[in-house]
Amino acid sequence: MVVNLSTTTKSTWCPGCWNFQILAGVKNYLNKKIKTEEDKKNYAIVAGIGCHAKIFDYLNLNGINTLHGRVLPTALGMKIANPKLNLIGFSGDGDCYAEGMEHLIHAARYNSNIKYLVHNNQVFALTVGQPTPVTELNFKDKTTPRGVKLHPINPIMLMLSAGATFVARVYADVKQIEWVLDEAFKHKGFAFIEVVQPCLIFHPDKDYKKYTYLLKDKKHDDSDFIKAMKRAQEFDYGLPTKNTKIPLGIFYRTKRPTFEEGLSLKK
């Protein structure tokens, strides 16, 4: 029996948006894990605000569509209350790298057992196209007619240096999402997963797939921190050129006690 994970809410993502791929990948993964209505109670989702967050309305699971930028502390509170909960957090690059940056750094340090997908379309899409902290240099919109003069941050390097125990990047592709969630749930701790999904409306290049390669094809050793940092540097979040290389897969994984484990009760 397949448990229904869909809602009746009509999707309002743009036709062809990469978010559909992410939703399908998440559903495929969850359908393998959730076999009964009872199983469903062990899963929860948390989303922020932005295009990514509409996924909350299309997934029939408990949880909360919280405030802009607050996915991680909200999810942390849920895990502290119920450490057995299987929890997926969803954010966009605005939600995570702009409004919620302070929580991201600490989430890497806390290592709560949360699986976190950042839908990175490199733009504030739902507010019609302003630059985020990962928008490429010289990107133009109505608010930046002379182009963006700031360099984008590199979230993979940031997460590595902040002590994240699982750092991955995938493309917004059903199979890759399904695969990475499987790997992330095998990992006990915080799993940071960046999903590349260039915005079809506000981005000059709508498909980065052709610039990507798989880390496992290069026999990348994901237990080697230095090699992970080197691979992370390969993509600088600039607008891709014919020389751009975007590594996909797991950059790094290691083991450390979770936040919840550190909060044992003296009863």
Next chain:
Amino acid sequence: MAQRYNILIGGEAGQGPNVLTQIIGEALIKNGNYVFYSRDYESLIRGGHNFNTLTFSEEPVSSNDSKIDILVCLDEKTEEIHKKDLKPNGIILKNSKENMYYAGSIFKLLCLDFKLLEERLKKLDKFNENIKNAKQGYDEEKKNLCRLPNRNENNSFMNGNQGISEGAIKSDLGIYYAYPMTPATPILNELASKDGVKVVELENEIAVINAAIGSSIMGVNVMVGTSGGGFDLMTEALSMTGIAEVPVVVYLSQRPGPGTGVATHTSQGDLNLALNFGHGEFSRIVSTPGDPKEAQELTNQAFYLSQKFKIPAIVLGDKHLAESFYTISEKPSFIKINNETPFRRYNSYETDQYGSATENADIIKANVERRLNKIQDIKKEVSKLSRYSAYGKENSGNVIISWGSTKGAIVDAIKDMNAEFIHLKYIEPFPEDIKEKLMGKNIILVESSSTGQLAGIITKKTGIFIEDKNKILKYTGRPFFCDELKEEISKRFKK
């Protein structure tokens, strides 16, 4: 009014005035006295000038006076600063750097049993050194200040923060979240020492309140604690609890603002903040305990009401209540908390019946009205609780009104005066029936603020206006003294 005695113990931070005050206070209570002490300290760790003022009497006391009977100087600065406040026949104890020397002196002065001191010192480190100093102080003191009642009443000694913590524990608190901020910080220590409560410190107040919301939707009783600045950071998330209907208890311990203000002093300047925080329209509870017993009961009621109506409940305290020690002679009563918060789909957006975001006009209207109508049920439920207390002369033409920590000084001040005092324990929902008690009376407001915020609320809720000249306001960061307030109140009596 029975004689009140005031002991001021001053010194540098780190010299141990707190432990000395605590030991004297506990011994006086054991002998059947009523004791109250407040702490005045600076935002520094070593040096500076800190002092505690301890007031005791045969009758209940809950405030200090401005004039001192015994001045204990752990350093020279204490004498310089406080000598002017010493009564003509007051006693100065000085010339020793050892705080337990003074414990001995005071035990002798007040005819307290030295064995009580010896037993108490066994609970501290460095017993041999302390007992030697205490004995020396006891033997060298030749004066005898007062006759003590020497009753044994088994009263307890508690500060407001302990009251808040105890109220939360009695409400089956599961998780306490906080970012350290004076004067709410001691709650972290208080609760961390209890079994069965998770105490979690996160990166900032925004994380704190959002994590609390995350835990609350999983069916756990949660509380957060902070002061004005931290509370400001929490208000966006608290607004979300208004639409998502998530219960959460917030302990807002006031200190003078705006901005960083005065970190280690007291204020009642955040009443309007507690009543008006957050964008959008939603219900909330604001309760205002006046002593540690009320702190216990109102914190417990905050859990009860917040769970029952799925709304935020603010327990509004301040530094004076939080850190002052009061003699507690009555047992508080508690309501059992049933957490029935469902694990479902929550949303910061307006939602349809499936918990998904909606922009449908009819659904929005129905949701807004459903939440709005809660206020009637909340009012009904709160009316079953004690929402205010009246003290003094019931039919007096002079009515003093206040809320929160000013209670102690007012109750003490009006003991022999022709005045009634109404102390509000709930400001939201407002006990509108106090209108009957105020109509046609000479109303005097007492508040630790510069604007007298309660006056505006009374006018809004009852139509009754309080004249500016009848507002007794103090905004130095220091609490009201009993004698000071007596004078201020009597000036405002109708001739």
